[in-house]
Amino acid sequence: MAYPVQVRNLKRQLGDRFRPLIDMSDWHGRPDEEQAFLSRAVAALAVKLETACSDEDAARSVIDCATDRGIDAVAVEQRGERHHITLVQAKWSEKGEAGFGEADVSAVIRGLDYLLELKFDRFGSKIDRHAATLEEALNTPCKVVLVLALVTGTDLHPNTRGLLEEEIEKRNLDDDLVGYRVITLRDMYREILGERGERKVDLDVQIEGLGRYQEPFVSYYGTVSAEEVAGWYAEHGRHLTSRNIRDALDISDVNEKIRSTLVREPEVFWYLSNGITLICERARKHGKGAPMTGGAAGFRLEGASVINGAQTVSAIYRAVQQKPGKAALGRVLVRIISLDDAPEDFGDRITLAANTQNPTEARDFRSRRPEQSDLRYDFALSLGLTYVIRRGEPEPSEGAGCGMTEAALALAAAQPSVGFAVKAKRDASALWEDRYYRPLFGGPPSAHRVWRCVLLLRAVRKALDTLKENLTARPASAATHGDLLLAHVLFQTMETGDIDAEGKEAAAAWEARFREVPERVRKTLGWMVAVIDGAFGSKSHISTAVRSADRAEQVARRLYEHALGGQEPPSDTETLAYQGSGGGSRRRPPAVHLIVDAGLIDEGTVLEFRPAFSPERRHLPRWIEENPDRAKAVWRNNKAKPLVWSADGKAYAPSTLVRDMRTAAMGNTQQVQGTLHWHEPGGLSLAQLADIAREMERAAGDPDEID
Known part of the structure; x- marks a missing residue:
């Protein structure tokens, strides 16, 4: 089924909001530039949905490139005592039929693995601005969420979902480090509508154990079923929180604990939850029951908004999705305040008070x-x-x-x-x-x-x-x-x-x-x-x-x-002497000599600088952003000085150039292995290319090694 109107409006909104913000310099002039932009804009919109950040920060999170390893955007934020890492894979489709298959699962899981092992050099240079923050987050209690942002009206195929969950489970073992979320055309459409103006929400609520206050303003309280609350979220999504200062469904790992309680112990959920507070323009009798104290009654809440308990609402929805039979048995305390006869600013006062109290922690x-x-x-x-x-x-x-x-x-x-x-x-x-x-x-x-x-x-x-x-x-x-x-x-x-x-x-x-x-x-x-x-x-x-x-x-x-x-650990294989085919040992030939002799890089190829060590990831990305030519060098087949730095046009040996860059950006004159830092367009470093050249040399010297 096609969704022409929704896709057309989404496309227009993505262009209006993100075209001035998303970097497209690497695709400029290519025939598929527009498709690439829309995919990146979808990734940015997904980050905004997951983190509630600004459009500018969402655009900056995009790392999509030829070597993005299945990860189109990354974002890190602190949520309580845990860091929350968002990794986005985005798919654009003009027909609203973006697919995500088993091959895509493999790609995004491979990218996840590289990030968990801090192998930032496997990605394009756009990740460098996030590398230090990612490294810090991964060294603390954290939650990693794979977000699949797909411009489609259909869900994942069961086989694809099963494979994705299987791969995630392998990486969690007895932990909940990794999770996933699917964002579809419906979610994106709600987001762009929300930017233009919030939709008025009318809720039908069935309350048990009814209590009420008549003075000075009408309000009700009582118990509502988890199944009913999940229905609110399913129908209205983020529009439920139109008056909430934080507008924050799903932006804290607190909701994981809420969801877990409801799934495992629905009978005690009422006792452990702080409940939900709603305000509405008007509350009127509707449905079953009469509004008698202690009884059950139905109400129609016109212009309703959840001003406290947004995470509880979203967690209940996800728990009911996960275990519909069991989680639906849960109950939650709900407070309803009608603004029908209240002063004009009273709703704002309630909202401010509900959202500025410091939560009590264990x-x-x-x-x-x-x-x-x-x-x-x-x-x-x-x-x-x-x-x-x-x-x-x-x-x-x-x-x-x-x-x-x-x-x-x-x-x-x-x-x-x-x-x-x-x-x-x-x-x-x-x-x-x-x-x-x-x-x-x-x-x-x-x-x-x-x-x-x-x-x-x-x-x-x-x-x-x-x-x-x-x-x-x-x-x-x-x-x-x-x-x-x-x-x-x-x-x-x-x-x-x-x-x-x-x-x-x-x-x-x-x-x-x-x-x-x-x-x-x-x-x-x-x-x-x-x-x-x-x-x-x-x-x-x-x-x-x-x-x-x-x-x-x-x-x-x-x-x-x-x-x-107290024994010495094994030596790093990178520091071992090169073993010759004749059985003796000799010093390893310099990496550049091997690459030039093997002809692995064409003359004139533009190489890219990638920070290899933690201090470089902290200091060099911003220095490079000031002048992007600092991250580029043209290769020439010269064994002494093969790199012509684009920032000054001079020729350097890899290690000399990296040392000079570190000195300029960090004041650090320490010599480092330059071949770890410079990468050819396919993503391989000079050090990796040198390893390939060594294998070629070994195979050429010993025919038995060739299969």
Whole structure:
């Protein structure tokens, strides 16, 4: 079925809103430029739907290019204690029949895998502006959502959906790291209509256990079925929140907890939910029942809007979709306020009040526990330091103390079971649940124990940050994701019998142990990559290994042995001497020599610079945006200086040019491997091309190696 009117209006709106904002310089003048623009605009609109950001930020999120690996846009935002990462795959269709098949699933999953392993060099350069933020988010408890934005009126084929869910499940194991959402033409059309003006929403509501206030303004309260609330969302979508300041259906992972409760325990949902508040222009009797206190009654709410509980509404809708029979049994408290006889600005006052109250979190309840107060006093009297327990209080400086959340993370890493570190990595807020909180703080721990655990975690993270400056690929991913696991391993393999001891002797002993942390982290990190590769394969996700209880336990057991033994980890294969075909060894020929001799790059090919290390991802993208020619160089088959930099027209060796760029952008004169940074149009780095040349040379020297 075609949707000509909807597609035509969507196309017009995409052009009006995003044409001035989306970068199309790489497609300029090509016959399919318009189709490429519309696909990118759909990706931007999907980001806006998922994150409620501005059009400008949505356009900036687009990374679509020839080597986007199935990911057309990326966005990162903080939602509560977790980062939320949106990855979009967009499909435009003039007929409203955009398809998404099993091959597309493979492409987008491959892109997901590259991002989870921090392999930003596998994407086009447009991802560089997001790389530092993505790396930071992936090193914290986070949720990754694959958004399929398809200009179509139909749902995914069951086979495609099944394959997608199967692939996602493989990457989640016992975690909920990855999820997905399908956005169709209907969702996009609602979004563009919403920009022009909100549609008036009239709701039919059936309330049980009715209560009401008559003065000074008419209002009702009672219980509504989850099935009915899901119907509101299905029919009206975002128009339900036209008066809500945040207009924020589905922008927080809080709704995952709401949905989970409704799916698993619908009978207790009423007790655990804060409920929903609606305002309306007028509430009148409609449907079954009379408006008697304590009874059941139906109302027609004219001009209705959800002003508090938007996440509850969307979570109920998704729970009923997931488990319709069970979730529909849930009930939710609803409050209805009629503005029929209220002053003109009263609706705005209610909306403002409902959306500016600070939510209470589980951590807040724990901060009132006596053991937390005792710790605060113990820190002050025993250590002369500050221990912050209330949210909103300023955190002390690094040497002046710590906060309750940092203490919980450090104590989790120090637990005998690695499961605590795994849980903290996945969702730090879970540490306030009884089953985790009691082992951490139930002792209660002494100030000396807490502070030494905090100092150990800080030392591990500082050592990893230092190492990460010069790491790429899997070692960089391990340094990014492995902080809590490595802190756990170090704590379990060091002398800790005096952790609660006071006095100068114990203090000196711990200072000596902290000085050993950088070297121990270096060795253990090297073994961590080798252990994970050996147990789960070199293509497995390191992020999964530290977030999955079963895998992390296997890794930790092996790391205990290596940490206790103190052996040097295996060397990176990139630093090994090149093994010649004659059985002897000699220094590896320079990468540029191999590439030139093999003729792998045509004279005049334009190469692209890609940041390879964390500090470069933080500093160079903005510097390059000031002058895009800084990221381009023309190849010439010269073994000494093969790169003619487009920014100044001079010839350079790859490493010299990268060093000069780092000096200009960062003030860092350290020499790095330049061949990791420059990429040919197909996406391969000079280092990767050199590896191909070596394989060609080996095969040519030994005919038996040729199949």
